[in-house]
Amino acid sequence: MSDILKIRRPDDWHLHLRDGAMLEAVVGYTARQFARAIVMPNLADPVTTVSAAIAYRDRILLALPEGRDFMPLMTAYLTDTIDPEELARGHARGVFTAAKLYPANATTNSDKGVTDIAHIHGALERMQAIGMPLLIHGEVTDDTDIFDREAVFIERTLEPLVRDFPALKIVLEHITTAEAAQFIAGAGPNLAATITPHHIHINRNAIFERGIRPHAYCLPVAKREHHRLAVRKAAVSGSPKFFLGTDSAPHARETKEASCGCAGIFNAPFALESYVAAFDEDGALDRFEAFASEHGPRFYGLPLNEATLTLRREPVDVPERLSAAGADIVPFHAGETLGWRLD
Numbered sequence: 001m002s003d004i005l006k007i008r009r010p011d012d013w014h015l016h017l018r019d020g021a022m023l024e025a026v027v028g029y030t031a032r033q034f035a036r037a038i039v040m041p042n043l044a045d046p047v048t049t050v051s052a053a054i055a056y057r058d059r060i061l062l063a064l065p066e067g068r069d070f071m072p073l074m075t076a077y078l079t080d081t082i083d084p085e086e087l088a089r090g091h092a093r094g095v096f097t098a099a100k101l102y103p104a105n106a107t108t109n110s111d112k113g114v115t116d117i118a119h120i121h122g123a124l125e126r127m128q129a130i131g132m133p134l135l136i137h138g139e140v141t142d143d144t145d146i147f148d149r150e151a152v153f154i155e156r157t158l159e160p161l162v163r164d165f166p167a168l169k170i171v172l173e174h175i176t177t178a179e180a181a182q183f184i185a186g187a188g189p190n191l192a193a194t195i196t197p198h199h200i201h202i203n204r205n206a207i208f209e210r211g212i213r214p215h216a217y218c219l220p221v222a223k224r225e226h227h228r229l230a231v232r233k234a235a236v237s238g239s240p241k242f243f244l245g246t247d248s249a250p251h252a253r254e255t256k257e258a259s260c261g262c263a264g265i266f267n268a269p270f271a272l273e274s275y276v277a278a279f280d281e282d283g284a285l286d287r288f289e290a291f292a293s294e295h296g297p298r299f300y301g302l303p304l305n306e307a308t309l310t311l312r313r314e315p316v317d318v319p320e321r322l323s324a325a326g327a328d329i330v331p332f333h334a335g336e337t338l339g340w341r342l343d
């Protein structure tokens with residue numbers, strides 16, 4: 001009985017699909033598992049307009065393997081000069097599901113992000129009024145210690161933001177700390193957080209295991225063990241404020257294995273297998289479906305998926321590399337054997 005898990009088809013509430021050849025190489029891995037995904041707008045040329053989002057959505061749909069039923073949910077990239085009208089227009093037309101706040105220079109392709117929250121107050125007011133969610137990469141960008149950047153962001157930026165916009169729907173993305181888990185758990189129902197597979201499996205030791213491990217490097221960077229445990233506890237808790245968002249972030253192998261390697265972990269190929277292993281280890285298989293398939297759509301006010309999928313307790317080998325876009329990419333769990341297999 002507990003060797004087979006049949007669940008409502010899940011969604012990925014935080015995903016990087018990139019563009020061009022990389023998009024074509026990676027989109028099938030996500031579409032195999034997830035019915036929908038919130039697609040991040042941090043392309044080299046960020047998605048800041050309705051027309052750019054429509055064109056990107058069309059490229060994603062065109063890149064899908066045949067017969068795959070998958071709906072990309074698009075997001076707008078907030079800049080200092082973003083026009084609140086453009087956001088509202090995109091939201092009303094069903095193009096922008098949400099808008100994403102990247103503090104300028106916090107992460108990959110965030111150089112055109114927001115330099116000061118004060119610059120987007122008009123946009124946030126408008127989003128609050130129309131019920132458009134704000135998605136946040138929550139790290140400060142000054143010379144704060146890299147392991148403290150999320151906790152400091154919560155104190156310095158998120159708490160005032162929640163006070164100023166009490167009805168704004170906010171998702172704190174890819175949380176990595178006990179502080180974040182605690183803050184979200186204690187906040188109102190309009191605040192939620194996504195949790196990645198890697199942040200429930202690895203702590204910061206993984207980045208330095210017998211040498212430097214670029215494929216375990218992402219932002220926000222993995223923290224100490226006690227933070228991993230707190231984030232994992234939130235994921236398996238059954239609280240509707242925490243839901244699945246892989247933050248799968250493919251980078252070609254040579255751009256990670258470099259003197260200045262890119263941040264991002266490519267976990268799309270075995271995302272469900274990775275999450276379910278953690279729920280199984282924690283005796284929380286009965287709460288997996290809610291985390292993967294229910295909490296997200298309820299927060300976003302979207303219908304639950306009708307289709308189902310089945311996971312079986314059978315070994316699955318994760319390859320060392322996957323070839324894509326003429327290069328290769330190293331997936332999360334490369335070379336490991338996971339204990340659950342997706343049909």
Ligand SMILES: NC(=O)N[C@@H](CC(=O)O)C(=O)O
Pocket residue numbers: 016042107108109137217218219220247249250263264265
């Ligand atoms: N998570 C990462 O380490 N990288 C993401 C950006 C992001 O989500 O911060 C990317 O686009 O590569």
Ligand SMILES: [Zn+2]
Pocket residue numbers: 107137173174219220
């Ligand atoms: Zn991020």
Ligand SMILES: [Zn+2]
Pocket residue numbers: 014015016040247249
């Ligand atoms: Zn991301």
